[in-house]
Amino acid sequence: MAKLKRERSRETNIPSGSMSDIAFLLLLFFMVSTVFVQEKQFWVERDRWPIAESIERIPRNHTTTIYVMRDETILIDDVPTRIDSAEDTFVFSTLVRKREDDPEIVVCFRTDRDTMYGVMSDVMRQLQDANTLVVAFETQQRRD
Amino acid sequence: MKIGRKRKGKAEIPTSSMSDIAFLLIIFFMATTKFDVKEGIRIVLPQAAAEDTQQAQTLTLTEKEMTRMQITADGMIVVNNEAPRTFESAELDALIQQKLKVNTEMIFKVITDRQAKYNDMIRVVDRLKAAKIEKISLSTN
Numbered sequence: 001m002a003k004l005k006r007e008r009s010r011e012t013n014i015p016s017g018s019m020s021d022i023a024f025l026l027l028l029f030f031m032v033s034t035v036f037v038q039e040k041q042f043w044v045e046r047d048r049w050p051i052a053e054s055i056e057r058i059p060r061n062h063t064t065t066i067y068v069m070r071d072e073t074i075l076i077d078d079v080p081t082r083i084d085s086a087e088d089t090f091v092f093s094t095l096v097r098k099r100e101d102d103p104e105i106v107v108c109f110r111t112d113r114d115t116m117y118g119v120m121s122d123v124m125r126q127l128q129d130a131n132t133l134v135v136a137f138e139t140q141q142r143r144d
Numbered sequence: 145m146k147i148g149r150k151r152k153g154k155a156e157i158p159t160s161s162m163s164d165i166a167f168l169l170i171i172f173f174m175a176t177t178k179f180d181v182k183e184g185i186r187i188v189l190p191q192a193a194a195e196d197t198q199q200a201q202t203l204t205l206t207e208k209e210m211t212r213m214q215i216t217a218d219g220m221i222v223v224n225n226e227a228p229r230t231f232e233s234a235e236l237d238a239l240i241q242q243k244l245k246v247n248t249e250m251i252f253k254v255i256t257d258r259q260a261k262y263n264d265m266i267r268v269v270d271r272l273k274a275a276k277i278e279k280i281s282l283s284t285n
Contacts, residue, residue, distance in 0.1 A: 003270075007221070016163075019163045020162045020163035020166055021160070023163050023166035023167050023170060024166050026166075026170050027166050027169050027170050027173065030170060030173030030174060030177055031173060033177060033179070034176060034177045035177075035178065035179075040253055050148045050262065050263045050266040050267070052184075052185055052267075052270035052273075053270055053274055054174060054270055054271075054274040055184055055185060055270075056183065056184070056185075056186055057181065057182070057183055058182040058183065058184060059182075060182055062180060065210075075181040090259035094172070099219065101251070106186075108182055108184065109184075111179065111262050113261065113262060113263035113266070114261055114263065115261070115262045116191075116258060116259055116261065116262070117256040117257065117258055117259075117260045117261065117262050117264075117265055117284060118258030118259065118284065120262055120265075121256070121258065121283075121284040124282070125192075127189060128189050128190070128191065128192040129154055129192050131191070131192070133188055133189040133190070133191065134186070134187075134188050134189075135186070135187050135188075135189060136182070136185065136186045136187070137184050137185045137187070137266055138182060138183065138184035138270070139183065139184045139185060139266060141183065
């Protein structure tokens with residue numbers, strides 16, 4: 001009678017020595033790329049931005065962001081303001097100062113898509129007066 | 145007298161839980177990370193008109209040189225002196241191409257009503273940018 005050979009169970013090992021290296025690399029990546037976004041009282045959610053197709057990436061350096069809410073409140077440097085008359089020149093004075101600090105400044109608008117254009121026009125007039133001429137209207141990418 | 149030699153104890157820092165800690169931190173950062181990328185339509189505004197009226201120039205442009213696109217409060221578009229109507233994106237593209245056939249250096253002036261929605265202006269500027277037009281003027285009435 002043939003003798004049945006009993007299969008020896010081999011011990012399989014998954015090398016896990018480099019696991020912590022991988023973990024720390026991933027950790028470093030997330031730590032470096034994380035931007036803590038604090039939800040503010042005045043805020044324009046991304047899904048309220050207009051949708052466009054021909055958009056371009058705007059390098060983060062040299063940018064400053066102006067939020068324009070549907071109720072025509074303008075937020076610049078975390079300070080809410082409004083432009084109700086010609087005397088309301090907070091946007092102008094802030095941008096003059098910012099342009100002195102960085103002559104290549106790009107002003108990014110995060111505006112609610114249902115905002116009346118009049119307030120945008122007023123803000124852009126003050127940008128022109130402050131000689132900050134490069135602007136970017138932040139939009140969502142159209143995905144069809 | 146015999147001096148006893150001290151035995152050196154092997155000092156070890158337990159590192160077995162290091163990867164657990166690292167993975168916990170990764171999960172935390174993965175959950176809280178928001179990639180805040182800035183993307184949008186870039187425009188260069190013209191310089192503010194000089195107060196000195198002698199420096200200011202008045203240019204008269206014909207329809208062959210400039211197309212006026214007036215956005216009304218209800219989102220309709222008046223092209224030059226035509227009747228106001230709504231334009232789908234494809235219709236806007238066709239109109240822009242038609243104007244470019246007349247003049248490849250055509251200037252597009254987008255005049256947006258103060259009561260019009262910002263989204264309506266962006267929609268028009270987006271189609272102009274998609275057609276690689278750089279000479280875009282923004283104004284209001």
